Amino acid sequence: MSLAFFKALSDETRLRLVHILRHYELSVNELVRILDMGQSRVSRHLKILTEAGLLTSRRDGLWVFYAASPAGTAHDFLQAIAPFMPADAAMRADMDVAAHILEERARKTRQFFNAIAEDWDELNHEVLGDFDLPAQVAAAVPPHCRMAVDLGCGTGAVLARLLPRAGGVIGVDGSARMLDICRRRLDGENVPEQRYSLRIGELDHLPLRDHEADFACINLVLHHLSDPAAALGEAHRILAAGGRLLVTDFLRHHDETMRSRYGDRWLGFAPDSLTAYLEQAGFVLVDSRQCAVGRGLHLLLLTAEARAPRTP
Structure with a gap:
Protein backbone atom coordinates (compact mmCIF):
# COMPACT_ATOMS: atom_id res chain seq x y z
CA MET A 1 0.00 0.00 0.00
CA SER A 2 2.74 2.48 0.95
CA LEU A 3 4.59 1.75 -2.31
CA ALA A 4 1.47 2.75 -4.30
CA PHE A 5 1.20 5.96 -2.27
CA PHE A 6 4.84 6.88 -2.86
CA LYS A 7 4.57 6.13 -6.58
CA ALA A 8 1.51 8.34 -6.86
CA LEU A 9 3.36 11.21 -5.20
CA SER A 10 6.51 10.88 -7.30
CA ASP A 11 5.62 13.92 -9.40
CA GLU A 12 5.77 17.61 -8.57
CA THR A 13 2.31 18.36 -9.97
CA ARG A 14 0.73 15.58 -7.95
CA LEU A 15 2.46 16.84 -4.81
CA ARG A 16 1.00 20.27 -5.49
CA LEU A 17 -2.47 18.78 -5.99
CA VAL A 18 -2.32 16.84 -2.73
CA HIS A 19 -1.11 19.94 -0.89
CA ILE A 20 -4.05 22.00 -2.18
CA LEU A 21 -6.65 19.28 -1.67
CA ARG A 22 -5.62 18.60 1.91
CA HIS A 23 -7.03 22.07 2.61
CA TYR A 24 -9.89 22.51 0.14
CA GLU A 25 -12.43 20.55 -1.89
CA LEU A 26 -12.22 21.90 -5.45
CA SER A 27 -13.61 21.18 -8.90
CA VAL A 28 -11.50 20.18 -11.88
CA ASN A 29 -11.95 23.59 -13.48
CA GLU A 30 -10.83 25.33 -10.29
CA LEU A 31 -7.73 23.14 -10.10
CA VAL A 32 -6.94 23.90 -13.74
CA ARG A 33 -7.10 27.59 -12.88
CA ILE A 34 -4.88 27.19 -9.83
CA LEU A 35 -2.18 25.14 -11.54
CA ASP A 36 -2.46 27.04 -14.85
CA MET A 37 -2.31 23.78 -16.79
CA GLY A 38 -4.47 22.10 -19.42
CA GLN A 39 -7.51 20.18 -18.20
CA SER A 40 -6.38 16.86 -19.69
CA ARG A 41 -3.06 17.08 -17.86
CA VAL A 42 -4.69 17.95 -14.52
CA SER A 43 -7.31 15.21 -14.97
CA ARG A 44 -4.61 12.61 -15.64
CA HIS A 45 -2.82 13.48 -12.40
CA LEU A 46 -6.10 13.46 -10.47
CA LYS A 47 -6.89 10.01 -11.83
CA ILE A 48 -3.52 8.62 -10.65
CA LEU A 49 -3.98 10.07 -7.15
CA THR A 50 -7.59 8.88 -6.93
CA GLU A 51 -6.77 5.36 -8.09
CA ALA A 52 -4.04 5.22 -5.45
CA GLY A 53 -6.64 6.16 -2.82
CA LEU A 54 -5.03 9.45 -1.82
CA LEU A 55 -7.92 11.54 -3.19
CA THR A 56 -11.67 11.14 -3.19
CA SER A 57 -13.97 12.44 -5.91
CA ARG A 58 -17.57 13.59 -5.53
CA ARG A 59 -19.88 14.02 -8.52
CA ASP A 60 -22.56 16.65 -8.08
CA GLY A 61 -24.64 16.82 -11.24
CA LEU A 62 -22.29 17.85 -14.05
CA TRP A 63 -19.51 18.90 -11.66
CA VAL A 64 -16.82 16.71 -10.05
CA PHE A 65 -15.03 17.79 -6.88
CA TYR A 66 -11.82 16.39 -5.42
CA ALA A 67 -10.41 16.36 -1.90
CA ALA A 68 -7.74 14.50 0.03
CA SER A 69 -8.90 11.22 1.53
CA PRO A 70 -10.69 12.16 4.78
CA ALA A 71 -10.12 8.90 6.65
CA GLY A 72 -8.41 5.53 6.61
CA THR A 73 -4.89 4.48 5.67
CA ALA A 74 -4.47 7.11 2.94
CA HIS A 75 -5.48 9.89 5.34
CA ASP A 76 -3.06 8.62 7.97
CA PHE A 77 -0.30 8.39 5.37
CA LEU A 78 -0.80 12.00 4.25
CA GLN A 79 -0.86 13.16 7.86
CA ALA A 80 2.39 11.34 8.54
CA ILE A 81 4.29 12.80 5.59
CA ALA A 82 2.89 16.33 5.90
CA PRO A 83 5.87 17.59 8.00
CA PHE A 84 8.18 16.43 5.21
CA MET A 85 6.28 18.37 2.53
CA PRO A 86 7.12 21.99 3.33
CA ALA A 87 5.36 24.40 1.00
CA ASP A 88 7.67 25.86 -1.62
CA ALA A 89 6.98 29.03 -3.62
CA ALA A 90 4.73 27.20 -6.10
CA MET A 91 2.67 25.59 -3.33
CA ARG A 92 2.28 28.91 -1.52
CA ALA A 93 1.11 30.51 -4.75
CA ASP A 94 -1.35 27.64 -5.24
CA MET A 95 -2.84 28.27 -1.82
CA ASP A 96 -3.16 32.00 -2.50
CA VAL A 97 -5.10 31.33 -5.72
CA ALA A 98 -7.28 28.70 -3.98
CA ALA A 99 -8.14 31.15 -1.19
CA HIS A 100 -8.99 33.77 -3.81
CA ILE A 101 -11.32 31.31 -5.56
CA LEU A 102 -13.19 30.64 -2.32
CA GLU A 103 -13.49 34.37 -1.65
CA GLU A 104 -14.79 34.77 -5.20
CA ARG A 105 -17.38 32.02 -4.59
CA ALA A 106 -18.63 33.81 -1.46
CA ARG A 107 -18.72 37.20 -3.21
CA LYS A 108 -20.74 35.82 -6.14
CA THR A 109 -23.18 34.22 -3.71
CA ARG A 110 -23.68 37.52 -1.87
CA GLN A 111 -24.17 39.36 -5.17
CA PHE A 112 -26.70 36.76 -6.32
CA PHE A 113 -28.81 37.03 -3.18
CA ASN A 114 -28.65 40.81 -3.08
CA ALA A 115 -29.89 40.82 -6.69
CA ILE A 116 -32.85 38.47 -6.16
CA ALA A 117 -33.79 39.46 -2.60
Missing part, protein backbone atom coordinates in the same frame (compact mmCIF):
# COMPACT_ATOMS: atom_id res chain seq x y z
CA GLU A 118 -37.09 41.15 -3.60
CA ASP A 119 -38.18 38.02 -5.48
CA TRP A 120 -36.89 35.45 -2.99
CA ASP A 121 -40.20 34.62 -1.30
CA GLU A 122 -41.81 33.99 -4.69
CA LEU A 123 -38.87 31.83 -5.82
CA ASN A 124 -39.10 29.83 -2.59
CA HIS A 125 -42.79 29.22 -3.19
CA GLU A 126 -41.99 27.84 -6.65
CA VAL A 127 -39.96 25.11 -4.98
CA LEU A 128 -41.81 24.52 -1.71
CA GLY A 129 -45.36 24.84 -3.04
CA ASP A 130 -47.82 24.43 -0.16
CA PHE A 131 -45.22 23.05 2.24
CA ASP A 132 -45.23 25.38 5.29
CA LEU A 133 -41.55 25.44 6.22
CA PRO A 134 -41.85 28.21 8.86
CA ALA A 135 -44.49 26.15 10.70
CA GLN A 136 -42.24 23.08 10.65
CA VAL A 137 -39.35 25.09 12.07
CA ALA A 138 -41.47 26.71 14.78
CA ALA A 139 -42.75 23.31 15.86
CA ALA A 140 -39.16 22.14 16.40
CA VAL A 141 -38.33 24.86 18.96
CA PRO A 142 -37.92 23.28 22.43
CA PRO A 143 -39.99 24.55 25.37
CA HIS A 144 -38.64 27.46 27.42
CA CYS A 145 -36.31 28.54 24.61
CA ARG A 146 -34.31 31.56 25.68
CA MET A 147 -32.83 32.45 22.28
CA ALA A 148 -33.56 31.07 18.81
CA VAL A 149 -31.33 31.71 15.80
CA ASP A 150 -32.11 31.48 12.10
CA LEU A 151 -28.85 30.93 10.20
CA GLY A 152 -29.32 32.25 6.69
CA CYS A 153 -32.55 34.00 7.66
CA GLY A 154 -33.18 35.54 4.23
CA THR A 155 -36.29 37.71 4.17
CA GLY A 156 -37.38 36.66 7.67
CA ALA A 157 -40.36 34.38 6.97
CA VAL A 158 -39.07 31.77 9.43
CA LEU A 159 -37.73 34.33 11.91
CA ALA A 160 -41.18 35.90 12.31
CA ARG A 161 -42.67 32.51 13.19
CA LEU A 162 -39.96 31.85 15.79
CA LEU A 163 -40.83 34.94 17.84
CA PRO A 164 -43.81 33.44 19.73
CA ARG A 165 -41.71 30.39 20.64
CA ALA A 166 -38.61 32.09 22.10
CA GLY A 167 -37.61 34.89 24.43
CA GLY A 168 -35.63 36.49 21.62
CA VAL A 169 -34.53 35.73 18.07
CA ILE A 170 -31.40 36.39 16.04
CA GLY A 171 -31.24 36.35 12.25
CA VAL A 172 -27.93 35.99 10.42
CA ASP A 173 -27.44 36.40 6.69
CA GLY A 174 -24.63 37.30 4.31
CA SER A 175 -26.86 39.51 2.15
CA ALA A 176 -27.45 43.06 3.35
CA ARG A 177 -30.43 43.34 0.99
CA MET A 178 -32.07 40.25 2.49
CA LEU A 179 -31.63 41.69 5.98
CA ASP A 180 -33.22 44.98 4.89
CA ILE A 181 -36.32 43.09 3.72
CA CYS A 182 -36.31 41.01 6.91
CA ARG A 183 -36.26 44.17 9.03
CA ARG A 184 -39.15 45.64 7.03
CA ARG A 185 -41.15 42.45 7.61
CA LEU A 186 -40.61 42.51 11.37
CA ASP A 187 -41.25 46.25 11.63
CA GLY A 188 -44.45 45.75 9.60
CA GLU A 189 -45.59 43.20 12.17
CA ASN A 190 -44.82 45.71 14.98
CA VAL A 191 -42.22 43.45 16.56
CA PRO A 192 -40.40 45.39 19.34
CA GLU A 193 -36.75 45.96 18.43
CA GLN A 194 -35.58 44.45 21.72
CA ARG A 195 -37.11 41.10 20.70
CA TYR A 196 -34.83 40.53 17.72
CA SER A 197 -31.34 41.14 16.38
CA LEU A 198 -30.32 41.01 12.70
CA ARG A 199 -26.64 40.42 12.01
CA ILE A 200 -24.73 40.30 8.76
CA GLY A 201 -22.10 37.57 8.55
CA GLU A 202 -20.92 34.36 6.94
CA LEU A 203 -22.18 31.05 8.29
CA ASP A 204 -18.67 29.61 8.65
CA HIS A 205 -17.76 32.51 10.98
CA LEU A 206 -20.93 33.47 12.82
CA PRO A 207 -21.33 36.84 14.57
CA LEU A 208 -22.55 35.13 17.76
CA ARG A 209 -20.97 34.26 21.09
CA ASP A 210 -20.26 30.71 22.21
CA HIS A 211 -23.42 28.98 23.53
CA GLU A 212 -25.57 32.07 22.86
CA ALA A 213 -28.62 30.12 21.64
CA ASP A 214 -30.85 27.24 22.74
CA PHE A 215 -32.23 26.58 19.25
CA ALA A 216 -30.89 27.17 15.76
CA CYS A 217 -32.16 26.37 12.30
CA ILE A 218 -30.47 26.41 8.92
CA ASN A 219 -33.03 26.09 6.16
CA LEU A 220 -32.25 25.60 2.46
CA VAL A 221 -28.85 27.20 3.01
CA LEU A 222 -26.22 24.46 3.18
CA HIS A 223 -26.52 23.76 -0.55
CA HIS A 224 -25.28 27.31 -1.24
CA LEU A 225 -22.09 26.92 0.82
CA SER A 226 -18.61 25.81 -0.21
CA ASP A 227 -18.11 24.04 3.12
CA PRO A 228 -21.37 22.89 4.78
CA ALA A 229 -19.42 21.05 7.49
CA ALA A 230 -17.80 24.31 8.63
CA ALA A 231 -21.21 25.97 8.99
CA LEU A 232 -22.49 23.09 11.11
CA GLY A 233 -19.39 23.33 13.27
CA GLU A 234 -20.17 26.99 13.88
CA ALA A 235 -23.79 26.13 14.65
CA HIS A 236 -22.54 23.76 17.35
CA ARG A 237 -20.29 26.48 18.80
CA ILE A 238 -23.14 28.97 19.27
CA LEU A 239 -25.55 26.42 20.81
CA ALA A 240 -25.72 25.64 24.51
CA ALA A 241 -25.06 22.03 25.47
CA GLY A 242 -28.25 20.12 24.77
CA GLY A 243 -29.44 22.83 22.38
CA ARG A 244 -31.40 21.80 19.30
CA LEU A 245 -30.55 22.31 15.65
CA LEU A 246 -32.96 21.83 12.75
CA VAL A 247 -31.38 21.39 9.32
CA THR A 248 -33.66 21.53 6.30
CA ASP A 249 -32.25 20.95 2.85
CA PHE A 250 -32.85 19.14 -0.41
CA LEU A 251 -32.41 15.44 -0.81
CA ARG A 252 -29.82 14.72 -3.50
CA HIS A 253 -31.21 15.41 -6.99
CA HIS A 254 -30.09 16.10 -10.57
CA ASP A 255 -31.89 19.32 -11.48
CA GLU A 256 -29.04 21.45 -12.89
CA THR A 257 -31.37 24.44 -13.39
CA MET A 258 -31.29 24.94 -9.61
CA ARG A 259 -27.75 26.28 -10.00
CA SER A 260 -28.66 29.11 -12.36
CA ARG A 261 -32.12 29.99 -11.03
CA TYR A 262 -31.50 29.66 -7.29
CA GLY A 263 -27.72 29.95 -6.97
CA ASP A 264 -27.32 26.39 -5.67
CA ARG A 265 -23.81 25.00 -5.32
CA TRP A 266 -24.76 21.48 -4.18
CA LEU A 267 -27.58 19.52 -5.82
CA GLY A 268 -28.90 18.38 -2.47
CA PHE A 269 -27.42 15.89 -0.01
CA ALA A 270 -27.64 12.21 0.77
CA PRO A 271 -29.07 11.65 4.28
CA ASP A 272 -25.96 9.81 5.47
CA SER A 273 -23.73 12.68 4.28
CA LEU A 274 -25.62 15.28 6.31
CA THR A 275 -25.73 12.96 9.30
CA ALA A 276 -21.96 12.49 9.08
CA TYR A 277 -21.46 16.27 8.94
CA LEU A 278 -23.63 16.70 12.02
CA GLU A 279 -21.80 14.02 13.99
CA GLN A 280 -18.44 15.47 12.98
CA ALA A 281 -19.60 18.88 14.23
CA GLY A 282 -20.57 17.46 17.64
CA PHE A 283 -24.28 16.74 17.23
CA VAL A 284 -26.37 13.66 17.95
CA LEU A 285 -29.14 12.99 15.44
CA VAL A 286 -32.57 12.99 17.08
CA ASP A 287 -34.96 12.77 14.15
CA SER A 288 -34.85 12.50 10.35
CA ARG A 289 -37.78 13.01 7.95
CA GLN A 290 -38.34 13.50 4.24
CA CYS A 291 -41.10 15.51 2.56
CA ALA A 292 -42.00 15.92 -1.11
CA VAL A 293 -42.12 19.53 -2.39
CA GLY A 294 -42.28 21.18 -5.83
CA ARG A 295 -40.19 20.58 -8.99
CA GLY A 296 -40.00 16.88 -8.16
CA LEU A 297 -37.72 17.62 -5.19
CA HIS A 298 -37.73 16.25 -1.65
CA LEU A 299 -36.73 17.94 1.59
CA LEU A 300 -34.64 16.40 4.35
CA LEU A 301 -35.49 17.63 7.85
CA LEU A 302 -32.89 16.60 10.41
CA THR A 303 -33.16 17.45 14.10
CA ALA A 304 -29.99 17.15 16.17
CA GLU A 305 -28.86 17.86 19.71
CA ALA A 306 -25.59 19.59 20.56
CA ARG A 307 -23.26 17.50 22.72
CA ALA A 308 -21.19 19.34 25.30
CA PRO A 309 -17.74 20.14 23.87
CA ARG A 310 -14.96 17.86 25.02
CA THR A 311 -12.65 19.27 27.62
CA PRO A 312 -8.95 19.38 26.66
Whole structure:
Protein backbone atom coordinates (compact mmCIF):
# COMPACT_ATOMS: atom_id res chain seq x y z
CA MET A 1 0.00 0.00 0.00
CA SER A 2 2.74 2.48 0.95
CA LEU A 3 4.59 1.75 -2.31
CA ALA A 4 1.47 2.75 -4.30
CA PHE A 5 1.20 5.96 -2.27
CA PHE A 6 4.84 6.88 -2.86
CA LYS A 7 4.57 6.13 -6.58
CA ALA A 8 1.51 8.34 -6.86
CA LEU A 9 3.36 11.21 -5.20
CA SER A 10 6.51 10.88 -7.30
CA ASP A 11 5.62 13.92 -9.40
CA GLU A 12 5.77 17.61 -8.57
CA THR A 13 2.31 18.36 -9.97
CA ARG A 14 0.73 15.58 -7.95
CA LEU A 15 2.46 16.84 -4.81
CA ARG A 16 1.00 20.27 -5.49
CA LEU A 17 -2.47 18.78 -5.99
CA VAL A 18 -2.32 16.84 -2.73
CA HIS A 19 -1.11 19.94 -0.89
CA ILE A 20 -4.05 22.00 -2.18
CA LEU A 21 -6.65 19.28 -1.67
CA ARG A 22 -5.62 18.60 1.91
CA HIS A 23 -7.03 22.07 2.61
CA TYR A 24 -9.89 22.51 0.14
CA GLU A 25 -12.43 20.55 -1.89
CA LEU A 26 -12.22 21.90 -5.45
CA SER A 27 -13.61 21.18 -8.90
CA VAL A 28 -11.50 20.18 -11.88
CA ASN A 29 -11.95 23.59 -13.48
CA GLU A 30 -10.83 25.33 -10.29
CA LEU A 31 -7.73 23.14 -10.10
CA VAL A 32 -6.94 23.90 -13.74
CA ARG A 33 -7.10 27.59 -12.88
CA ILE A 34 -4.88 27.19 -9.83
CA LEU A 35 -2.18 25.14 -11.54
CA ASP A 36 -2.46 27.04 -14.85
CA MET A 37 -2.31 23.78 -16.79
CA GLY A 38 -4.47 22.10 -19.42
CA GLN A 39 -7.51 20.18 -18.20
CA SER A 40 -6.38 16.86 -19.69
CA ARG A 41 -3.06 17.08 -17.86
CA VAL A 42 -4.69 17.95 -14.52
CA SER A 43 -7.31 15.21 -14.97
CA ARG A 44 -4.61 12.61 -15.64
CA HIS A 45 -2.82 13.48 -12.40
CA LEU A 46 -6.10 13.46 -10.47
CA LYS A 47 -6.89 10.01 -11.83
CA ILE A 48 -3.52 8.62 -10.65
CA LEU A 49 -3.98 10.07 -7.15
CA THR A 50 -7.59 8.88 -6.93
CA GLU A 51 -6.77 5.36 -8.09
CA ALA A 52 -4.04 5.22 -5.45
CA GLY A 53 -6.64 6.16 -2.82
CA LEU A 54 -5.03 9.45 -1.82
CA LEU A 55 -7.92 11.54 -3.19
CA THR A 56 -11.67 11.14 -3.19
CA SER A 57 -13.97 12.44 -5.91
CA ARG A 58 -17.57 13.59 -5.53
CA ARG A 59 -19.88 14.02 -8.52
CA ASP A 60 -22.56 16.65 -8.08
CA GLY A 61 -24.64 16.82 -11.24
CA LEU A 62 -22.29 17.85 -14.05
CA TRP A 63 -19.51 18.90 -11.66
CA VAL A 64 -16.82 16.71 -10.05
CA PHE A 65 -15.03 17.79 -6.88
CA TYR A 66 -11.82 16.39 -5.42
CA ALA A 67 -10.41 16.36 -1.90
CA ALA A 68 -7.74 14.50 0.03
CA SER A 69 -8.90 11.22 1.53
CA PRO A 70 -10.69 12.16 4.78
CA ALA A 71 -10.12 8.90 6.65
CA GLY A 72 -8.41 5.53 6.61
CA THR A 73 -4.89 4.48 5.67
CA ALA A 74 -4.47 7.11 2.94
CA HIS A 75 -5.48 9.89 5.34
CA ASP A 76 -3.06 8.62 7.97
CA PHE A 77 -0.30 8.39 5.37
CA LEU A 78 -0.80 12.00 4.25
CA GLN A 79 -0.86 13.16 7.86
CA ALA A 80 2.39 11.34 8.54
CA ILE A 81 4.29 12.80 5.59
CA ALA A 82 2.89 16.33 5.90
CA PRO A 83 5.87 17.59 8.00
CA PHE A 84 8.18 16.43 5.21
CA MET A 85 6.28 18.37 2.53
CA PRO A 86 7.12 21.99 3.33
CA ALA A 87 5.36 24.40 1.00
CA ASP A 88 7.67 25.86 -1.62
CA ALA A 89 6.98 29.03 -3.62
CA ALA A 90 4.73 27.20 -6.10
CA MET A 91 2.67 25.59 -3.33
CA ARG A 92 2.28 28.91 -1.52
CA ALA A 93 1.11 30.51 -4.75
CA ASP A 94 -1.35 27.64 -5.24
CA MET A 95 -2.84 28.27 -1.82
CA ASP A 96 -3.16 32.00 -2.50
CA VAL A 97 -5.10 31.33 -5.72
CA ALA A 98 -7.28 28.70 -3.98
CA ALA A 99 -8.14 31.15 -1.19
CA HIS A 100 -8.99 33.77 -3.81
CA ILE A 101 -11.32 31.31 -5.56
CA LEU A 102 -13.19 30.64 -2.32
CA GLU A 103 -13.49 34.37 -1.65
CA GLU A 104 -14.79 34.77 -5.20
CA ARG A 105 -17.38 32.02 -4.59
CA ALA A 106 -18.63 33.81 -1.46
CA ARG A 107 -18.72 37.20 -3.21
CA LYS A 108 -20.74 35.82 -6.14
CA THR A 109 -23.18 34.22 -3.71
CA ARG A 110 -23.68 37.52 -1.87
CA GLN A 111 -24.17 39.36 -5.17
CA PHE A 112 -26.70 36.76 -6.32
CA PHE A 113 -28.81 37.03 -3.18
CA ASN A 114 -28.65 40.81 -3.08
CA ALA A 115 -29.89 40.82 -6.69
CA ILE A 116 -32.85 38.47 -6.16
CA ALA A 117 -33.79 39.46 -2.60
CA GLU A 118 -37.09 41.15 -3.60
CA ASP A 119 -38.18 38.02 -5.48
CA TRP A 120 -36.89 35.45 -2.99
CA ASP A 121 -40.20 34.62 -1.30
CA GLU A 122 -41.81 33.99 -4.69
CA LEU A 123 -38.87 31.83 -5.82
CA ASN A 124 -39.10 29.83 -2.59
CA HIS A 125 -42.79 29.22 -3.19
CA GLU A 126 -41.99 27.84 -6.65
CA VAL A 127 -39.96 25.11 -4.98
CA LEU A 128 -41.81 24.52 -1.71
CA GLY A 129 -45.36 24.84 -3.04
CA ASP A 130 -47.82 24.43 -0.16
CA PHE A 131 -45.22 23.05 2.24
CA ASP A 132 -45.23 25.38 5.29
CA LEU A 133 -41.55 25.44 6.22
CA PRO A 134 -41.85 28.21 8.86
CA ALA A 135 -44.49 26.15 10.70
CA GLN A 136 -42.24 23.08 10.65
CA VAL A 137 -39.35 25.09 12.07
CA ALA A 138 -41.47 26.71 14.78
CA ALA A 139 -42.75 23.31 15.86
CA ALA A 140 -39.16 22.14 16.40
CA VAL A 141 -38.33 24.86 18.96
CA PRO A 142 -37.92 23.28 22.43
CA PRO A 143 -39.99 24.55 25.37
CA HIS A 144 -38.64 27.46 27.42
CA CYS A 145 -36.31 28.54 24.61
CA ARG A 146 -34.31 31.56 25.68
CA MET A 147 -32.83 32.45 22.28
CA ALA A 148 -33.56 31.07 18.81
CA VAL A 149 -31.33 31.71 15.80
CA ASP A 150 -32.11 31.48 12.10
CA LEU A 151 -28.85 30.93 10.20
CA GLY A 152 -29.32 32.25 6.69
CA CYS A 153 -32.55 34.00 7.66
CA GLY A 154 -33.18 35.54 4.23
CA THR A 155 -36.29 37.71 4.17
CA GLY A 156 -37.38 36.66 7.67
CA ALA A 157 -40.36 34.38 6.97
CA VAL A 158 -39.07 31.77 9.43
CA LEU A 159 -37.73 34.33 11.91
CA ALA A 160 -41.18 35.90 12.31
CA ARG A 161 -42.67 32.51 13.19
CA LEU A 162 -39.96 31.85 15.79
CA LEU A 163 -40.83 34.94 17.84
CA PRO A 164 -43.81 33.44 19.73
CA ARG A 165 -41.71 30.39 20.64
CA ALA A 166 -38.61 32.09 22.10
CA GLY A 167 -37.61 34.89 24.43
CA GLY A 168 -35.63 36.49 21.62
CA VAL A 169 -34.53 35.73 18.07
CA ILE A 170 -31.40 36.39 16.04
CA GLY A 171 -31.24 36.35 12.25
CA VAL A 172 -27.93 35.99 10.42
CA ASP A 173 -27.44 36.40 6.69
CA GLY A 174 -24.63 37.30 4.31
CA SER A 175 -26.86 39.51 2.15
CA ALA A 176 -27.45 43.06 3.35
CA ARG A 177 -30.43 43.34 0.99
CA MET A 178 -32.07 40.25 2.49
CA LEU A 179 -31.63 41.69 5.98
CA ASP A 180 -33.22 44.98 4.89
CA ILE A 181 -36.32 43.09 3.72
CA CYS A 182 -36.31 41.01 6.91
CA ARG A 183 -36.26 44.17 9.03
CA ARG A 184 -39.15 45.64 7.03
CA ARG A 185 -41.15 42.45 7.61
CA LEU A 186 -40.61 42.51 11.37
CA ASP A 187 -41.25 46.25 11.63
CA GLY A 188 -44.45 45.75 9.60
CA GLU A 189 -45.59 43.20 12.17
CA ASN A 190 -44.82 45.71 14.98
CA VAL A 191 -42.22 43.45 16.56
CA PRO A 192 -40.40 45.39 19.34
CA GLU A 193 -36.75 45.96 18.43
CA GLN A 194 -35.58 44.45 21.72
CA ARG A 195 -37.11 41.10 20.70
CA TYR A 196 -34.83 40.53 17.72
CA SER A 197 -31.34 41.14 16.38
CA LEU A 198 -30.32 41.01 12.70
CA ARG A 199 -26.64 40.42 12.01
CA ILE A 200 -24.73 40.30 8.76
CA GLY A 201 -22.10 37.57 8.55
CA GLU A 202 -20.92 34.36 6.94
CA LEU A 203 -22.18 31.05 8.29
CA ASP A 204 -18.67 29.61 8.65
CA HIS A 205 -17.76 32.51 10.98
CA LEU A 206 -20.93 33.47 12.82
CA PRO A 207 -21.33 36.84 14.57
CA LEU A 208 -22.55 35.13 17.76
CA ARG A 209 -20.97 34.26 21.09
CA ASP A 210 -20.26 30.71 22.21
CA HIS A 211 -23.42 28.98 23.53
CA GLU A 212 -25.57 32.07 22.86
CA ALA A 213 -28.62 30.12 21.64
CA ASP A 214 -30.85 27.24 22.74
CA PHE A 215 -32.23 26.58 19.25
CA ALA A 216 -30.89 27.17 15.76
CA CYS A 217 -32.16 26.37 12.30
CA ILE A 218 -30.47 26.41 8.92
CA ASN A 219 -33.03 26.09 6.16
CA LEU A 220 -32.25 25.60 2.46
CA VAL A 221 -28.85 27.20 3.01
CA LEU A 222 -26.22 24.46 3.18
CA HIS A 223 -26.52 23.76 -0.55
CA HIS A 224 -25.28 27.31 -1.24
CA LEU A 225 -22.09 26.92 0.82
CA SER A 226 -18.61 25.81 -0.21
CA ASP A 227 -18.11 24.04 3.12
CA PRO A 228 -21.37 22.89 4.78
CA ALA A 229 -19.42 21.05 7.49
CA ALA A 230 -17.80 24.31 8.63
CA ALA A 231 -21.21 25.97 8.99
CA LEU A 232 -22.49 23.09 11.11
CA GLY A 233 -19.39 23.33 13.27
CA GLU A 234 -20.17 26.99 13.88
CA ALA A 235 -23.79 26.13 14.65
CA HIS A 236 -22.54 23.76 17.35
CA ARG A 237 -20.29 26.48 18.80
CA ILE A 238 -23.14 28.97 19.27
CA LEU A 239 -25.55 26.42 20.81
CA ALA A 240 -25.72 25.64 24.51
CA ALA A 241 -25.06 22.03 25.47
CA GLY A 242 -28.25 20.12 24.77
CA GLY A 243 -29.44 22.83 22.38
CA ARG A 244 -31.40 21.80 19.30
CA LEU A 245 -30.55 22.31 15.65
CA LEU A 246 -32.96 21.83 12.75
CA VAL A 247 -31.38 21.39 9.32
CA THR A 248 -33.66 21.53 6.30
CA ASP A 249 -32.25 20.95 2.85
CA PHE A 250 -32.85 19.14 -0.41
CA LEU A 251 -32.41 15.44 -0.81
CA ARG A 252 -29.82 14.72 -3.50
CA HIS A 253 -31.21 15.41 -6.99
CA HIS A 254 -30.09 16.10 -10.57
CA ASP A 255 -31.89 19.32 -11.48
CA GLU A 256 -29.04 21.45 -12.89
CA THR A 257 -31.37 24.44 -13.39
CA MET A 258 -31.29 24.94 -9.61
CA ARG A 259 -27.75 26.28 -10.00
CA SER A 260 -28.66 29.11 -12.36
CA ARG A 261 -32.12 29.99 -11.03
CA TYR A 262 -31.50 29.66 -7.29
CA GLY A 263 -27.72 29.95 -6.97
CA ASP A 264 -27.32 26.39 -5.67
CA ARG A 265 -23.81 25.00 -5.32
CA TRP A 266 -24.76 21.48 -4.18
CA LEU A 267 -27.58 19.52 -5.82
CA GLY A 268 -28.90 18.38 -2.47
CA PHE A 269 -27.42 15.89 -0.01
CA ALA A 270 -27.64 12.21 0.77
CA PRO A 271 -29.07 11.65 4.28
CA ASP A 272 -25.96 9.81 5.47
CA SER A 273 -23.73 12.68 4.28
CA LEU A 274 -25.62 15.28 6.31
CA THR A 275 -25.73 12.96 9.30
CA ALA A 276 -21.96 12.49 9.08
CA TYR A 277 -21.46 16.27 8.94
CA LEU A 278 -23.63 16.70 12.02
CA GLU A 279 -21.80 14.02 13.99
CA GLN A 280 -18.44 15.47 12.98
CA ALA A 281 -19.60 18.88 14.23
CA GLY A 282 -20.57 17.46 17.64
CA PHE A 283 -24.28 16.74 17.23
CA VAL A 284 -26.37 13.66 17.95
CA LEU A 285 -29.14 12.99 15.44
CA VAL A 286 -32.57 12.99 17.08
CA ASP A 287 -34.96 12.77 14.15
CA SER A 288 -34.85 12.50 10.35
CA ARG A 289 -37.78 13.01 7.95
CA GLN A 290 -38.34 13.50 4.24
CA CYS A 291 -41.10 15.51 2.56
CA ALA A 292 -42.00 15.92 -1.11
CA VAL A 293 -42.12 19.53 -2.39
CA GLY A 294 -42.28 21.18 -5.83
CA ARG A 295 -40.19 20.58 -8.99
CA GLY A 296 -40.00 16.88 -8.16
CA LEU A 297 -37.72 17.62 -5.19
CA HIS A 298 -37.73 16.25 -1.65
CA LEU A 299 -36.73 17.94 1.59
CA LEU A 300 -34.64 16.40 4.35
CA LEU A 301 -35.49 17.63 7.85
CA LEU A 302 -32.89 16.60 10.41
CA THR A 303 -33.16 17.45 14.10
CA ALA A 304 -29.99 17.15 16.17
CA GLU A 305 -28.86 17.86 19.71
CA ALA A 306 -25.59 19.59 20.56
CA ARG A 307 -23.26 17.50 22.72
CA ALA A 308 -21.19 19.34 25.30
CA PRO A 309 -17.74 20.14 23.87
CA ARG A 310 -14.96 17.86 25.02
CA THR A 311 -12.65 19.27 27.62
CA PRO A 312 -8.95 19.38 26.66
